[in-house]
Amino acid sequence: MPAHLITGAGSGIGAAVARRLQQRGDDLWLVARSPGRAEALGAEFPGASVLVADLAEPATLAGLHGLPGQLDSIVHSAGVIDLGRTEELTVAQWTRQLTVNLVSVAELTRIALPALRQARGRVIFVNSGAGLHAHPNWAAYAASKHGLRAFADALRAEEPELAVTSVYPGRTATAMQQQVRGQEGGAYHPGDYIDPDTVAAAIVHALGTPRDAVLTELTLRPRP
Numbered sequence: 001m002p003a004h005l006i007t008g009a010g011s012g013i014g015a016a017v018a019r020r021l022q023q024r025g026d027d028l029w030l031v032a033r034s035p036g037r038a039e040a041l042g043a044e045f046p047g048a049s050v051l052v053a054d055l056a057e058p059a060t061l062a063g064l065h066g067l068p069g070q071l072d073s074i075v076h077s078a079g080v081i082d083l084g085r086t087e088e089l090t091v092a093q094w095t096r097q098l099t100v101n102l103v104s105v106a107e108l109t110r111i112a113l114p115a116l117r118q119a120r121g122r123v124i125f126v127n128s129g130a131g132l133h134a135h136p137n138w139a140a141y142a143a144s145k146h147g148l149r150a151f152a153d154a155l156r157a158e159e160p161e162l163a164v165t166s167v168y169p170g171r172t173a174t175a176m177q178q179q180v181r182g183q184e185g186g187a188y189h190p191g192d193y194i195d196p197d198t199v200a201a202a203i204v205h206a207l208g209t210p211r212d213a214v215l216t217e218l219t220l221r222p223r224p
Contacts, residue, residue, distance in 0.1 A: 001025055001026055001027045002021075002026045002027065002072040002073070003026070003027040003028075003029065003068045003070060003071050003072050003119075004021055004026055004027070004028055004029065004071070004072060004073045004074070004075060004207075005029045005030075005031070005067065005071055005073070005074040005075070005108075005112055006018050006021075006028060006029070006030050006031070006074075006075045006077060007030075007031045007055065007075070007076055007077055007078035007108070008076075008077030008078030008079065008126070009028075009030045009031075009041060009045070009077070010032070010037060010040070010041060011174065011175050012077070012172070012174035012175060012176060012196050013077050013126055013169065013172060013174065013196045013199045013200060013203075014075070014077030014078065014126075015044075015196070016196040016197045016199065016200035017075055017077060017200040017203050017204065018030065018045055018048070019045075019200075020197075020200050020201070020204050021204065022045055022047070022048065026072075027048075027049075027068070028045055028047075028048035028049065029048070029049045029050075029051060029066070029067060029068065029071075030045060030048050030049070030050045030051070031050075031051050031052075031053055031055070031064075031078070031108070032050050032051070032052055032053075033052070033053070033054045033055065033056070034052065034054070035052055037052075038050040038051075038052050049066055051064050051065070051066055051067070053108075055078055055099070055100045055104040055105075055108075056080075056096060056099055056100055056104075058099060058103055058104045058107045061104060061107050061108050061111060062107075062111070064111060067111075067112065067115055068115060069115060069118060070115055070118040070119040070121075071112055071115035071116050071118075071119055071121050072119045072121045072122065072207075073116075073121050073122040073123070073124060073207055074108070074109065074112050074116065074121070074122075074123050074124070075124040075126070075203065076105045076108070076109075076123075076124065076125050076126060077126045078100065079100060079101050079126070079128075079176065080096060080097055080100045080101065080176075081097065081141045081176060081179065081180060081183075082096070082097060082140065082141070082183075083137045083138060083141070083180065083183040083184065084137060084139075084140075084183075085136070085137055085139075086139050089139065089140050093140055094140045097140045097141055097143075097144045098140070098143070098144050098147070100144075101141070101144035101145060101147075101148060102144045102147045102148050102151065105125070105148060105151070106151055109123060109155065113159070116159075116162055117159070117161060117162070120161050120162065120211070121162060121163075122162065122163040122164070122165065122206070122207055123152075123155065123162055123163070123164045123165070124165050124167060124203055124206060124207070125148055125149075125151075125152045125164075125165070125166045125167065126167050126169070126199075126203070127145050127148050127149060127152075127166045127167060127168045127169075128141075128145045128168060128169065129168055129169070129170050129171075129219075129221075130142040130145045130146075131145030131146055131148060131149045131166070131168055132149075132168055132219075134146070137184075148166070149166055152164050152165075152166045156214075156216065163209065163211075163214045163215070164214070164216070165206045165214070165215050165216060165217070165218060166216070166217050166218070167199070167202065167203060167206070167217075167218045167219075167220070168217065168218065168219040168220070169194060169199045169220045170193075170194060170219075170220060170221040170222050171192075171193045171194065171222055172193050172194040172195075172196055172199055173190035173191075173192075173193040173194065173195060173196060174196055177193055192222065193222050194220060194221075194222050198220070199220060202218055202220060206218060
């Protein structure tokens with residue numbers, strides 16, 4: 001069966017992708033930041049292999065054990081966000097967002113490359129509209145996502161046997177979006193945003209693209 005490594009499967013888009021892939025019978029390897037989260041993920045996705053590593057601490061990724069010899073895909077869905085004006089953002093806030101959203105993504109991809117090469121697999125980066133356009137108060141998060149786009153472009157050129165896709169969802173009804181609306185001082189109404197399963201469907205579609213083509217970038221926006 002196809003094998004997939006997914007981060008951020010505890011909620012939102014990552015969880016929706018994991019559910020869709022498990023429902024069709026694929027094998028899942030999920031990354032959890034702590035043993036407690038690993039236990040919860042194991043209960044939510046019976047039969048999945050759950051690996052413990054904290055994306056806020058890239059060094060913990062080196063200790064990952066149990067990856068399969070072949071990976072059909074890696075889906076990078078985990079992310080963190082802290083909004084604020086440049087004059088307000090701390091070094092810790094910059095470091096956390098760049099580390100989780102970019103540095104650990106690069107490191108986990110590096111670790112998974114041998115297994116991805118064996119399967120001529122696919123790399124999916126769940127980016128953001130902030131990876132295309134930066135707005136006031138979004139400097140650190142947008143910088144991390146612009147960097148993620150650059151990493152995807154470089155990886156695509158370096159690894160022509162892999163299919164590398166950047167997905168740019170607009171505002172999506174997730175726990176992160178609820179946090180964002182709180183930081184913006186606004187109300188959170190899930191119906192105003194994209195359903196996470198809609199984004200997951202697009203990602204699964206990208207995973208199924210025939211090998212004679214690569215879906216390099218995919219942008220989704222909420223309908224008015």
